[in-house]
Amino acid sequence: MPIFALVDCNNFYASCEKLFNPKLKHCPVVVLSNNDGCVVARSAEVKALGIAMGGPWFQLRDQAQQHGIVAFSSNYALYADMSNRVVQVLSGFTPQLEVYSIDESFLELSGVYGQTSSLAAYGEAIRQRIADWLGLAVCVGIAPTKTLAKLANHCAKKGLFGGAGVCDFTTASPAELDRLFEHIEVGEVWGVGRKISARLQSMGIHSVRQLRDADAASLRSRFSVVLERTVRELRGDSCMDLEEITPDKQQIISSRSFGRLLYNLDELEEAVASYIAKAAEKLRAQKSLAGAVQVYLRTNVFKPEVPQYQRAVMLPLPEATSDTRMLTQWALKVLRAIYRPGFGYHKAGVMLLDLTPLLNRQASFFGVDDARSEKLMRVLDGINHRYGRNTLRLGSAGVTQSWQMRREHLSPGYTTHWEEVPVVKAN
DNA sequence: TCTGGGGTCCTAGGACCC
DNA sequence: TCTGGGGTCCTAGGACCC
Numbered sequence: 001m002p003i004f005a006l007v008d009c010n011n012f013y014a015s016c017e018k019l020f021n022p023k024l025k026h027c028p029v030v031v032l033s034n035n036d037g038c039v040v041a042r043s044a045e046v047k048a049l050g051i052a053m054g055g056p057w058f059q060l061r062d063q064a065q066q067h068g069i070v071a072f073s074s075n076y077a078l079y080a081d082m083s084n085r086v087v088q089v090l091s092g093f094t095p096q097l098e099v100y101s102i103d104e105s106f107l108e109l110s111g112v113y114g115q116t117s118s119l120a121a122y123g124e125a126i127r128q129r130i131a132d133w134l135g136l137a138v139c140v141g142i143a144p145t146k147t148l149a150k151l152a153n154h155c156a157k158k159g160l161f162g163g164a165g166v167c168d169f170t171t172a173s174p175a176e177l178d179r180l181f182e183h184i185e186v187g188e189v190w191g192v193g194r195k196i197s198a199r200l201q202s203m204g205i206h207s208v209r210q211l212r213d214a215d216a217a218s219l220r221s222r223f224s225v226v227l228e229r230t231v232r233e234l235r236g237d238s239c240m241d242l243e244e245i246t247p248d249k250q251q252i253i254s255s256r257s258f259g260r261l262l263y264n265l266d267e268l269e270e271a272v273a274s275y276i277a278k279a280a281e282k283l284r285a286q287k288s289l290a291g292a293v294q295v296y297l298r299t300n301v302f303k304p305e306v307p308q309y310q311r312a313v314m315l316p317l318p319e320a321t322s323d324t325r326m327l328t329q330w331a332l333k334v335l336r337a338i339y340r341p342g343f344g345y346h347k348a349g350v351m352l353l354d355l356t357p358l359l360n361r362q363a364s365f366f367g368v369d370d371a372r373s374e375k376l377m378r379v380l381d382g383i384n385h386r387y388g389r390n391t392l393r394l395g396s397a398g399v400t401q402s403w404q405m406r407r408e409h410l411s412p413g414y415t416t417h418w419e420e421v422p423v424v425k426a427n
Numbered sequence: 428t429c430t431g432g433g434g435t436c437c438t439a440g441g442a443c444c445c
Numbered sequence: 446t447c448t449g450g451g452g453t454c455c456t457a458g459g460a461c462c463c
Contacts, residue, residue, distance in 0.1 A: 032431090033430090033431035033432075034431050034432065035429085035430085035431070036429080037429075037430050037431055038430060038431060040431075054430095054431095055430085056429070056430040057429075057430085058428075058429035058430075059429085059430085061429090074431085100462095100463085101462080101463045102463075103463080104463080190461095190462080191460095191461065191462085192461090193460065193461050193462080194460095194461095195459085195460065195461090196460075196461085223460095224436090224437060224438070224460085225437075226436070226437070226460085226461080249433095249434080250434090250435080251433095251434075251435095252433090252434095253432075253433055253434075254432090254433090255431095255432065255433085256431085256432080257430090257431070257432090260428095300430090301430090302429095302430050347431095349432090405431095406429090
């Protein structure tokens with residue numbers, strides 16, 4: 001029987017910001033989405049104030065000032081680096097590890113069973129080491145299925161079962177689980193979102209216990225095979241394996257809202273060219289080729305009073321490629337076809353689709369010289385990796401890029417830029 | 428003034444094939 | 446009078462996750 005542990009960092013982005021700025025230790029901290037748009041992470045103090053996740057920041061300004069909330073722009077370089085460190089520490093506990101998201105990993109622990117006094121003690125050791133080595137707080141949920149491990153993690157965070165921070169369902173009696181699941185809302189279950197939760201409630205299924213004990217076959221016919229799997233996992237029947245090897249992406253998206261509205265085609269072209277450059281770099285990193293490219297643009301949907309326009313068009317390519325020059329040409333062609341003058345554009349994006357492994361490349365009579373192209377792209381990626389993204393780019397991506405997103409509250413690259421490494425002054 | 432970005436999976440329906 | 450069965454591929458839309 002497998003044993004899964006889900007390790008989840010508490011208030012991850014907000015905790016990363018606090019880590020390098022001790023003055024903020026007891027201070028309410030939020031982290032904002034791109035363009036300083038919405039609240040995407042909250043420290044414990046902010047949650048206690050009742051400030052909701054996902055709200056637009058400009059609507060919270062007054063409240064924030066009143067409570068002394070400190071806001072940060074998203075500093076992805078910092079969060080990604082801290083995330084890698086967490087994974088590195090976790091891999092010291094078991095080689096069987098799936099990095100599920102930037103702040104969560106699943107561990108498979110059946111191998112350590114019997115080598116430790118209890119799984120809960122093992123979970124506590126994980127918590128302790130991450131606290132000691134990285135200064136971050138995590139919660140650990142342990143159970144025989146992934147869905148139950150997620151639920152156990154929820155209980156660990158809320159202190160609903162067992163000690164604070166670690167929750168082990170494998171030692172719970174059926175009666176204990178019944179009592180616990182009776183008081184957890186069905187919407188807390190992994191895979192049950194807003195819509196399905198509302199439909200379940202209307203059928204009289206309100207608690208996790210009710211969902212677990214519902215008829216799986218009829219749920220399958222009324223919803224889908226996905227929900228049936230969830231129910232079976234709640235019963236302890238493991239349907240989802242640990243995915244130790246991250247599969248290649250099937251599509252790569254790069255899109256952004258602009259720092260201000262754009263009206264002219266030439267500025268939109270710069271943005272699209274720079275989005276393509278970013279997506280193509282990811283494409284080459286996973287050694288794939290794109291067979292199609294999609295471009296979209298749209299006006300601000302939150303301003304229904306101004307003229308609205310949005311359009312997305314997908315273009316199948318004559319030949320699959322990962323060459324930024326080719327992809328840029330095709331994408332700009334699409335952009336010029338869908339651009340309409342007279343609108344204030346708020347956001348644009350590109351999508352690379354129909355991805356295939358480089359090894360499966362179809363030879364072409366008319367294509368570019370593949371060997372030369374690959375060599376050039378390797379040099380481009382090498383330079384940008386070493387000196388920073390955007391160091392070397394196509395002229396079409398622009399020079400000043402004045403449409404770039406706003407990031408007015410960005411913290412330093414504490415762990416990723418030599419000039420920004422924190423300095424400790426001795427008295 | 429100001430409202431994020433990047434993904435996956437499943438289903439239904441239509442076109443098409445033999 | 447009477448019109449099959451089995452399959453693939455593609456797309457759009459909807460749900461979910463972080």
